Amino acid sequence: MKASLKASAEALGNPAWGQDGPHDSGEYNQFPEDTGFFRNDGTWNTEYEQFFLECKHGVALNFTCMEMRDCEQQENADCSPQGLVHQVKMATKAADTELASENALERYDAAALGQVLATGTAAAGSGLSAFTYLRLNKRLFEEDN
Incomplete structure (x- = not known):
């Protein structure tokens, strides 16, 4: 999956996007609103996060x-x-x-x-x-x- 993420990011001209997933998605027992990623105005709605979410193939x-x-x-x-x-x-x-x-x-x-x-x-x-x-x-x- 990491190789696929890296290849997709490089194909879009953003190789840094292929290094890792979201860093602000929280911990197992956190409420979505307590994370940077999942809250209503969270980073899930940024260009990078949209790229990442569209790469959960398979x-x-x-x-x-x-x-x-x-x-x-x-x-x-x-x-x-x-x-x-x-x-x-x-x-x-x-x-x-x-x-x-x-x-x-x-x-x-x-x-x-x-x-x-x-x-x-x-x-x-x-x-x-x-x-x-x-x-x-x-x-x-x-x-x-």
């Missing part, structure tokens, strides 16, 4: 919670896993990036499987290029599941 965004449904969330949580998945699907489609996914919770019921299948289609946004079933264990293979 990669996929791996996102979680495909099995979760809005109706299963506590009302006071005020959350929408289905809405969040839809936003991610639309963003990956707009960015022409593959979307892979995984489950967030240990679930073996038909409703969870149905939600994964429904969200995995390309009907609303991007279809899934891969799905990882987390917590694969002997319980999955019990007759009830």
